[in-house]
Amino acid sequence: MEKVFINSIGSISAQKTFDNNDFLEEITTYEDNVISAIEPNYKDFIPPAAARRMAKGIKMGVVAAKIAIEEANLTNVDAIITGTGMGCVRDSEKFVTAILDNQEQFLTPTSFIQSTHNTVAGQIALGIGCKGYNFTYVHSSVSFESALLDALMQLQTKEAENILIGGVDESGEHTNAIHKLIHHIKPEKINSNKLLQSNTEGAVFGEGANFFVLSNNKQNSSYAQILGVKTFNTLPQSELATNLEEFLKNNNLSVDDIDVLISGNNGDLNFDNYYLELSKGLFKNTQQVYYKHLSGEFNTASSFGFWVGAKILKSQHIPSEITLNTIKSKGFGTVLLYNQYRGKNHSFTLLRQC
Amino acid sequence: MSKGVAITGMGIISAIGNNVAENYRSLIAGRTGISQISKIDTLHKDSIMVGEIEFTNRELEGKLGLSPNNNYSRTALLGAIAAKEAIADAKILDIKAYRTGIISSTSVGGMDMTEKYYYDYLESGDNRRYIEGHHAGDSTEKIAEQLGIDQSLVTTISTACSSAANAIMFGARLIKTGQLDRVIVGGADCLSKFTINGFKTLMILSDTHSTPFDENRKGLNLGEAAAYLVLESEMLVKKENKKVLGYVAGYGNANDAFHQTASSENGDGATLSMEKALTVAGLKPKDIDYINAHGTATGNNDLSEGRAIIRVFGKEVPEFSSTKAFTGHTLAAAGAIEAVYAILSLQNNIIYPNLNFKTPMKEFTLIPETTLKEKVLNTVLSNSLGFGGNCSTLIFSKNP
Amino acid sequence: MSDLKQELKEKIITQLNLEDIAIDEIADNDSLFGDGLGLDSIDALELIVMLDKDYGIKLTDPKEGKKIFESIEVMSNYITTHRTK
Numbered sequence: 001m002e003k004v005f006i007n008s009i010g011s012i013s014a015q016k017t018f019d020n021n022d023f024l025e026e027i028t029t030y031e032d033n034v035i036s037a038i039e040p041n042y043k044d045f046i047p048p049a050a051a052r053r054m055a056k057g058i059k060m061g062v063v064a065a066k067i068a069i070e071e072a073n074l075t076n077v078d079a080i081i082t083g084t085g086m087g088c089v090r091d092s093e094k095f096v097t098a099i100l101d102n103q104e105q106f107l108t109p110t111s112f113i114q115s116t117h118n119t120v121a122g123q124i125a126l127g128i129g130c131k132g133y134n135f136t137y138v139h140s141s142v143s144f145e146s147a148l149l150d151a152l153m154q155l156q157t158k159e160a161e162n163i164l165i166g167g168v169d170e171s172g173e174h175t176n177a178i179h180k181l182i183h184h185i186k187p188e189k190i191n192s193n194k195l196l197q198s199n200t201e202g203a204v205f206g207e208g209a210n211f212f213v214l215s216n217n218k219q220n221s222s223y224a225q226i227l228g229v230k231t232f233n234t235l236p237q238s239e240l241a242t243n244l245e246e247f248l249k250n251n252n253l254s255v256d257d258i259d260v261l262i263s264g265n266n267g268d269l270n271f272d273n274y275y276l277e278l279s280k281g282l283f284k285n286t287q288q289v290y291y292k293h294l295s296g297e298f299n300t301a302s303s304f305g306f307w308v309g310a311k312i313l314k315s316q317h318i319p320s321e322i323t324l325n326t327i328k329s330k331g332f333g334t335v336l337l338y339n340q341y342r343g344k345n346h347s348f349t350l351l352r353q354c
Numbered sequence: 355m356s357k358g359v360a361i362t363g364m365g366i367i368s369a370i371g372n373n374v375a376e377n378y379r380s381l382i383a384g385r386t387g388i389s390q391i392s393k394i395d396t397l398h399k400d401s402i403m404v405g406e407i408e409f410t411n412r413e414l415e416g417k418l419g420l421s422p423n424n425n426y427s428r429t430a431l432l433g434a435i436a437a438k439e440a441i442a443d444a445k446i447l448d449i450k451a452y453r454t455g456i457i458s459s460t461s462v463g464g465m466d467m468t469e470k471y472y473y474d475y476l477e478s479g480d481n482r483r484y485i486e487g488h489h490a491g492d493s494t495e496k497i498a499e500q501l502g503i504d505q506s507l508v509t510t511i512s513t514a515c516s517s518a519a520n521a522i523m524f525g526a527r528l529i530k531t532g533q534l535d536r537v538i539v540g541g542a543d544c545l546s547k548f549t550i551n552g553f554k555t556l557m558i559l560s561d562t563h564s565t566p567f568d569e570n571r572k573g574l575n576l577g578e579a580a581a582y583l584v585l586e587s588e589m590l591v592k593k594e595n596k597k598v599l600g601y602v603a604g605y606g607n608a609n610d611a612f613h614q615t616a617s618s619e620n621g622d623g624a625t626l627s628m629e630k631a632l633t634v635a636g637l638k639p640k641d642i643d644y645i646n647a648h649g650t651a652t653g654n655n656d657l658s659e660g661r662a663i664i665r666v667f668g669k670e671v672p673e674f675s676s677t678k679a680f681t682g683h684t685l686a687a688a689g690a691i692e693a694v695y696a697i698l699s700l701q702n703n704i705i706y707p708n709l710n711f712k713t714p715m716k717e718f719t720l721i722p723e724t725t726l727k728e729k730v731l732n733t734v735l736s737n738s739l740g741f742g743g744n745c746s747t748l749i750f751s752k753n754p
Numbered sequence: 755m756s757d758l759k760q761e762l763k764e765k766i767i768t769q770l771n772l773e774d775i776a777i778d779e780i781a782d783n784d785s786l787f788g789d790g791l792g793l794d795s796i797d798a799l800e801l802i803v804m805l806d807k808d809y810g811i812k813l814t815d816p817k818e819g820k821k822i823f824e825s826i827e828v829m830s831n832y833i834t835t836h837r838t839k
Contacts, residue, residue, distance in 0.1 A: 080609075085489060085491070086489055087490065087512070092465075092548075095548065095551075095552065096465075096468065096469050096472055096548060097472075099469065099547055099548065099551050100469070100472060100473065103397060104396060104397040104398065104547065104551055105397065107551050107554070107555045108555055109552070109555035109556050109615075112548075112551070112552035112555055112556075113552075113556075113614055113615055113741065115552075116461065116512070116514050116741050116742060117461070117490060117512035117513075117514075118512060118513045118514055118740075118741070118742040118744060119614075119742060121513075121742065122609070122614060122741070122742025122743055122744065123614075123742075125609040125611045125742075125743060126611050126612075126613075126614070126743065129611050130609060130611055131608050131609050131610070131611050131622065131623065131626055132608065132609065133607045133608070133609075134513070134607065134608075134609040134742070134743070134744055135511060135513060135520060135524070135607070136511065136512055136513050137509055137510065137511055137512075138463075138489070138490035138491055138510045138511065138512040139490070139491035139494060139508070139509040139510040140489060140491040140492075140495075142508075142509055143491070143509075146509040149507075149533075150524060150527075153527055153528075153531050153533070156531075157531065174472070177476065178475045178476070178482070178485050179485070181475065181476070181479075181482060181485075182482055182485050182486070230507075231507055231508075231509065232505050232506065232507075233495060233498050233503070233504060233505070233506060233507075233508035234504040234505055235505055239505065243505070299489075344495070345491075345508075
């Protein structure tokens with residue numbers, strides 16, 4: 001089985017992450033319950049004729065992909081695999097609104113066409129002329145991890161050499177409004193730094209796009225090696241530790257081998273106990289990191305966690321703003337990511353310094 | 355080349371039948387499921403024809419034994435019915451005895467409820483339980499729950515009209531690489547105002563019965579359906595002495611990278627996906643006995659797909675037909691619906707008629723089968739082509 | 755320039771999100787598709803809806819649009835002859 005590496009990254013998030021030379025040097029602090037991505041100047045990346053129909057999510061995805069492909073020194077890839085939990089919600093909202101407000105008359109096709117979940121992957125392919133494998137996973141908080149698993153299988157078996165994967169979700173006005181009504185979004189505006197002390201239900205919703213070129217050819221510029229990923233549709237809190245230990249064992253590792261735990265805490269009173277189970281249990285003596293106070297919660301927020309992991313392993317540095325405890329590892333060799341959303345769709349991902 | 359992946363069960367619900375046996379009877383009898391729309395109150399009801407499933411949501415909920423305050427979209431209801439049939443067909447008694455996952459697919463997801471309660475959600479709390487049912491993964495989660503699949507690999511693919519073919523492809527890979535012992539693969543999509551109006555704006559909906567591969571084709575009929583296959587590893591099949599219905603012998607996915615909705619003139623993507631599938635299966639074009647084409651009856655698809663078929667098969671194109679005139683185009687589910695039909699073809703050595711065909715297209719000499727035909731079949735190739743340039747091909751075989 | 759031509763140019767720019775193009779950059783006889791303004795088949799569908807909604811002209815076959823949308827000149831002549839509102 002071939003080893004698989006993260007050869008490049010591209011990120012657009014609620015922080016200024018589109019410049020790959022930075023690693024959270026400038027932090028934007030929010031006082032809100034919905035936060036937006038900080039956008040680059042899209043015109044620097046997408047020709048106006050191509051950009052004119054693209055909603056924010058599509059632009060974020062296309063640009064993050066472009067940054068990653070360029071950093072990997074490639075002009076094309078063998079496959080494009082994306083994950084998106086909610087898809088192109090802005091175009092979906094626009095089309096539903098048009099149907100309802102105009103009683104099904106005088107509708108135009110653009111927002112319908114752009115609303116399909118595979119729009120981002122399709123647009124990236126169109127942009128670079130990639131005729132290869134093109135998949136889009138749409139399964140809540142394991143959308144990105146499903147894309148990762150698919151890519152891993154193809155790279156390990158040498159079916160492909162370079163695969164672009166990414167997670168992308170945009171926030172939509174109506175979607176946010178109704179998620180406030182069912183308390184998936186926090187009732188109060190909260191300071192980013194106090195997210196985990198909120199003691200209220202719901203999360204701070206965000207958006208973003210994080211893309212990566214994965215390859216079975218290591219480059220000098222590679223960020224990390226990917227050891228494995230595993231997802232679970234359900235996982236009772238009582239079985240979390242056992243399953244995690246088994247996952248580590250299957251990768252010939254134990255809890256002591258993990259230098260950093262990157263935890264998907266989003267400050268939701270009802271569901272952060274899963275993370276506490278690990279941070280106060282198996283990993284109480286391990287250095288811990290969190291990131292959703294910077295990115296917001298969205299179905300593919302874990303792709304931002306993956307970006308954080310890749311950055312830590314390459315830079316061998318952890319910015320103070322993301323530390324969750326005071327333990328300091330001597331070096332950062334192996335990183336474990338754990339994520340779940342509302343108690344469902346859990347994932348473990350293992351990265352190693354390369 | 356590695357061995358094919360065994361299919362040990364299948365389930366389906368479509369406009370031509372509520373289970374595998376009923377679907378087969380309709381196919382053999384040449385009985386279409388296309389009619390005027392009755393369950394959605396749309397402005398376009400007199401100008402479109404659709405493939406609608408006879409049961410109401412209430413009836414489907416009854417069949418699944420759901421409580422009245424459930425939050426199942428019609429997509430989830432259809433999916434659960436078909437997936438349960440597949441599990442029963444595979445004679446699975448203990449789903450937890452082996453590592454079992456589910457890979458489903460949908461394009462509509464819970465949109466039927468979202469469009470119904472879109473403004474209502476803001477005003478009243480009555481139907482807010484459906485908000486969580488909107489996202490594409492929700493129907494898959496519900497199917498997993500219905501089947502008792504927990505603590506496992508469960509995910510959803512959405513690549514427009516090739517979605518279910520891709521779910522089958524990913525499932526086959528998971529078995530081949532040993533990630534799972536058993537995986538339920540397929541897709542579900544219900545009719546919705548969203549897709550009816552969407553395809554209407556593209557001006558590719560026919561106002562009458564669709565006529566795939568006909569010179570005078572006017573566009574597609576939308577349909578709703580769900581279908582699932584049970585894929586099992588060689589180890590499991592041997593150990594449990596399972597009856598195998600057929601094999602997923604090959605698969606290929608490629609992108610046309612030409613246009614967001616239209617296929618390229620020469621069908622580059624479809625050509626590539628068919629070639630890849632043949633390579634994976636270790637087969638030559640001459641080894642394919644029947645092609646179940648995507649054949650949506652839009653001007654663009656049939657021309658592009660037809661040209662791709664000629665590019666791959668040259669002068670020796672095997673018998674082919676599209677079954678879309680039976681079921682309508684069932685979007686994300688289409689690849690799974692046609693996978694079930696492909697297996698039934700192999701089991702019964704039968705090629706289905708391409709209904710409503712009269713006049714050959716002027717661009718080429720391809721003529722689909724127009725009557726039911728008996729032929730010894732060992733391999734069936736099935737295409738699914740979608741928006742975003744997504745092209746998928748599956749090859750099913752009688753033997754491993 | 756006639757009011758209708760001016761109106762059509764404005765509508766095309768807003769409805770098709772051609773934000774980088776100014777009205778005076780579109781000449782009456784420039785071809786709207788292909789090498790000219792670079793519109794494509796999706797734009798053609800948008801324009802068909804515009805004909806229906808704003809001028810009461812219904813097209814049933816998207817192929818008809820190809821000829822009508824050749825240029826602002828052709829479009830404006832067609833609308834003048836066929837408009838019902």
